[in-house]
Amino acid sequence: MASSSKSKSKKATAEKTAAASTAAARQGTDSPFDVTDSAQLKxxxxxxLTYTLARDLKTAQLSDWWIATSxxxxxxxxxxxxxxxxxxxxxxxxxxxxxxxxxLMGRLTESNLYNTGLNAAARDALAGLGIDYHKLxxxxxxMGLGNGGLGRxxxxxxxxxxxxDYPAIGYGIHYEFGLFxxxxxxxYQVEYPDSWMINGTPWEVARPENRITIPIYGRVENVFDDRGNCRPRWVDTKTIVGIPxxxxxxxxxxxxxxxxxxxxxxxASEFDLQAFNAGGYVEAVREKAVMETISKVLYPNDKTENGKELRxxxxxxxxxxxxxDLIRRHFRSPENSWDNFPAKVAIQLNDTHPAVAVPELMRVLLDDENTPWDRAWDIVTKVFGYTNHTLLPEALEKWSVALFERILPRHLQIIYDINTRLMQTIEARWPGDVEKKRACSIIDEQGVKSVRMAGLSVVASHAVNGVAALHTDxxxxxxxxxxxxxxxxxxxxxxxxxxxxxxxxxCNPRLSALITATxxxxxWARDxxxxxxxxxHAGDAAFQKEFMAIKHANKVDLAGLIKxxxxxxxxxxxxxxxxxxxxxxxxxxxxxLLHILALxxxxxxxxxxxxxPRVFVFGAKxxxxxDLAKNIIRAINIIGSHINHDPRIGGKLKVVFLPNYRVSLAxxxxxxxxxxxxxxxxGKEASGTGNMKLALNGALTIGTLDGANVEIKEEVGDENIFIFGLTVEEVEALHAKGYRPREYYERDEELRAIVDWLGSNYFTPSENGAFALTQRSLLDGGDPFLVLADFRAYSDCHARVDKKYRDQAAWARSAILNTARVGKFSSDRTIREYAAQIWNLPAVKVD
Known part of the structure; x- marks a missing residue:
């Protein structure tokens, strides 16, 4: 099963060398680690095992050993x-x-062992207890706390x-179920609940004493203070309790x-005793069930109104x-007040999902603290920063005004007030320019009246950042x-x-050991x-041989997992x-997929x-x-299976789609x-981080000049990457003149043949039009992402890949240089830049 994936990739003899090398490096005179004695850890x-889990050596299951070790x-x-x-x-x-x-945390046990310097001690302790480290x-x-690149x-x-050593706290939701x-x-893709919490996790600590109660729903009424000033008040609310x-x-x-x-x-009230005593057993816990739904699942389906409301x-x-919680932390120090709140607090919005924090902080300042508007807005704009993660307009979050008014009526008022002041600023800058106001307005008046969360985030933040140079531009x-x-x-x-x-x-102990030894x-793990x-060493034949032997050993492990x-x-x-x-x-x-069909x-x-010979490996949800994405998955699976079982091609092509893609599988x-x-x-991918992970581990990139690919190319060198396809400017020009995908389809015989093949019943003889949805998206659907326009360049680029792979020395040199030259793409560098240029955050060493 998939749960054994990591152990199958790390059992070879080479890993013993890795462990020994790692331990030796950490015990050197320049080591920053404290290595705990294995006997102490044992x-x-x-x-x-005995006093927390109540197990003895005879009754302990492997899961018990994992929990006890953790x-x-x-x-x-x-x-x-x-x-x-x-x-x-x-x-x-x-x-x-x-x-x-x-x-998207993945598994924490091994990363915690490495980060604390306890890895070697844990291996020794478990070996002494007769426990297989990797099976453990x-x-x-x-952890089912994320979906893709944003969470990772x-x-x-x-x-x-x-x-x-930067003081920081991450905040999120304790989802009971992950994506799926x-x-x-x-x-077909079939979705089942991701019950990651079913057995609990030893890595979390419940803090019920720090619970938070928040209001929701209700209405806004105007009340007057003893000086005759009108103040909005949020009343008749329901309450939710948050347990950290x-x-x-x-x-x-x-x-x-x-x-x-x-x-x-x-x-807030988990059990209605009166309803229970009256025989209403379901009604007695109805409120509890409804409120607990809020943190039940990552990303409820928001195609329905109920789904939108829940999200x-x-x-x-x-x-x-x-x-x-962060306000409580701030005021825990007697030195602190709202005056120095911006000096002590930096809040980063990771995409627009947390953007409602802007009107919420304004509400706290205006309603709870009676802060004047200008001072409240000054505090808000000094503490918030916003990271944008998408260039797709349709992916920018918008919430209908009607929904907002039902759930957060006071917040909607505040957003309107923010927008009114914004419109005044725009009028002063561009007098009478209605189009500028329409473009900048936080309230979208076209179609269903909506709140633009990206606009709110930009307006309220002192810094807005993209996640790659091209993306930001x-x-x-x-x-x-x-x-x-x-x-x-x-x-x-x-x-x-x-x-x-x-x-x-x-994830790559063999290569890590070679790097450390070299x-x-x-x-290097910190720099x-x-x-x-x-x-x-990239041109050294002996080093190339060792580097590629490690790659081959890793491929042997993956081949076993695929089997x-x-x-x-x-x-x-x-x-x-x-x-x-x-x-x-x-x-x-x-x-x-079209290229696979062409081959x-x-x-x-x-x-x-x-x-x-090629093995095409896919992983995706x-x-x-x-529907179209799910149709593409099915096409890859069905066509791949057909190819895999066709003896006529002599095993030169294999296609595998590994199910349930996640961090440990990656x-x-x-x-x-x-x-x-x-x-x-x-022009569509903001950055990408999978491209960085693969390059770091010695994979060569085939890609467009999109996202961080542009910067990877600059770092590794043109000869160590395969770039193809239309540029951003060419994409824009093609759309401007009117892209007609059928022109590419008609003039390229091979492309026409494989698109027709895809839409035929050849791969599903008992089923009509199994992949017609995918085919129609390319032809009748206008091919919005220019698949047909880029196909020939992509296919030709793959021919260059084929040619280079035949020269294993040249390939090895490029693979080594990819590993050697992608240091820029460490998150340490990214965080240093955020700390210096956005957060003004000093490091604090803990002795």
Whole structure:
């Protein structure tokens, strides 16, 4: 099963070398780690097994050993957490509060072992107890707290914040169920509940004593004070209780441990005794059930009105709880007041999901604290920063005014007041310019009257950032040009990054050991730019051989996982071509599919065709209501199965779609990848972080000049990346003159043949039009993401990939240089830039 994926990727002999190298590096004179004696850790494991879990050596299951080990490690982390919080409180430090609806944390056990320096001790202790280290790690379930790149970025940021000693707290929702668990049935994606919490997790600490009560619904009435001033008052509200759960975030090679605080919803009154005694057993707990639904599942389907309502309530619930909590923290120090609130508090909005925090903080200041409007707005705009994650206008959140008024009537009033002042500012800047007002208005008057959450976020933040240089440039030029002109200097770039601890040290121990042995230290895990030291070895034949042997060993492990999960035999000698990301039209998994069909057709027409054998690996989930994305998944599965069982092509092509893509599965795929597919339509991908993870692990990128691909190309060099396709400017020009996909279809015989093949019943003879939805999107649907326009360039680029892979020395050199030159894409660099240029956040060392 999938739960065994990580162990299957890390059992080879090479990992013993990795562990030994890691331990040796950490015990060197320049090591920043404290290595706890394995006997001490063993004692802690046995103590928790006996006195926390009430198990003995005979009755203990492997899951018990995992929990006991985690609790023993957690002791060290919590001791550091107490020291960290004490240091921060004693020094009344400035803190960052990171608001994100997603944190795609993955599994925490191994990353916590690495970050605390306890990895070698844990291996020794478990070996002494006769416990298989990797089987133990596989007892942990990925935390269902996120979906894709947004949540994984937040997780990387938490790691870097702690590693760099920045005082920070992440806030989010304690979802009982993640997005969904994906399985394939007859090629279809089938969604099951992601019950990640069913057995609990040893890494969280419940804090019911810090519960928060917040209002919701109700109405606004005007009341007059004793001076005759009218003040709005939010009345007749219902209440929700937020219970915090804390997950400690340990820094790597430092004593700092920060917090991720997640809110679980509860009813204010959990049980109606009178209704129960009257026989209304269901009614007695109805309120409890309704309120607990708020934190039940990540991203309820918002196609229905009930789904929209629940999602907006989710967003308000977590930001309202978080704001009350951070305000409580601020006023815990007698030195603090609202006067120095902006000096001590930085709040970052990770996309627009937490944007309702803006009117909520205004409401607290205006209604609870009787703060004058101008002073309240000054405080708000000094503390908030906003990170934009999308260039797709349809992905920018909007909530109908009617929905907002029903759920948050006072907040809607405040938003209207913010907008009124904004319109006055625009009138002063551009007198009589109605179009400027329409473009900037927080209230969208076209169609259903709505609140634009992106506009609210931009207006209320002192800094707005994109997540790649190209993305930020397009934000200013196309998405928010009026705001950029109105607020000069507010927009800036912060190119995304990934933590090298999880995405190299942890997930690829073989390569990590080689790097440490070659550089003579493990400092690179805290300073990824040090990987530049590998450049001088890129042309060395012996080093190339060792580097590629590690890649091959990782491919052997992935081939075993593919056999277990998909029942498909693949050769680790083939080129592993990987596309792992959320399933969306603009990411163009269907462009990849068309190329696979083209290769398959060429082989059928010429079985002796000399091509490098390929294994195409997909991993992706489609939103449950996204019919076209789900159709693309089924097409890949059905066509892939047909190809895999066709003896005529001699096994030269294999296609596998690994189910239930998640962090722990990515940790198995990424070290084994030869080629990284980053093929979004230019101008549509904000940044991407999978491209960084794959390049760091020695995969060459095939991609468009989109998102962070542009900067990866600048770092690794033109000869070490495969770039194809239309540029942003060419995409814009093509749309401007009127894109007609049938022109490309008609003039390219091969393209026409494979598109027709896709729409035929060839792959599903008993089913008419199985993939017609995908075919129609390309032809009759206008091909909005220019799949057909880029197909020929993409296919030709793959021919260059084929040619280069035949020269293994040249490929090895490029793979090594990819690993050596992507130090820029460490989340440590990104966080340093945020801290210096947006948050004004000093580091605080914990002794």
């Amino acid at each position: 004692e802690g494991i046995l103590r928790h 609790l023993a490690v957690r002791e060290h982390i919590l001791a550091r957490l107490i020291d960290t919080q004490g240091t921060h409180n004693d020094n009344n430090v400035r803190r960052l509060y990171y608001l994100s609806l997603e944190y 790690l596989d007892q942990e379930t990925d 970025l937040a997780a990387c940021f938490l790691d870097s914040l702690a590693t760099l 668990r994906q399985e394939f049935v007859n090629g 759960y804390d997950i400690p975030i340990a820094g790597f090679g430092t004593k700092t441990v920060n917090l991720l605080r997640l809110w679980s919803s509860r009813a 907006l309530i989710q967003q308000y619930f977590f930001v309202a709880c978080s704001l009350r 397009l934000l200013k030029k196309h998405l928010f040009p009026e705001y950029d002109a109105l607020f000069p200097g507010r927009f800036q770039n912060k190119t995304n990054g990934i933590t090298p601890r999880r995405w190299l040290l942890d 550089l003579g230290h493990e400092k 990824l730019d040090l990987l530049r030291g590998l450049e001088k 277990t999960e998909c029942g498909v035999e693949v050769s680790p000698d083939a080129l592993f071509d990987v596309q792992i990301k959320r399933l969306h039209e603009y990411k163009r998994q269907h462009l990849n 398959y057709r060429r082989l059928l027409q010429n079985p002796s065709l000399d091509i490098v 489609a939103a449950p209501g996204y 940790e198995c795929i990424i070290p084994a990848a030869d080629l990284s597919e980053q093929i979004s339509t230019a």
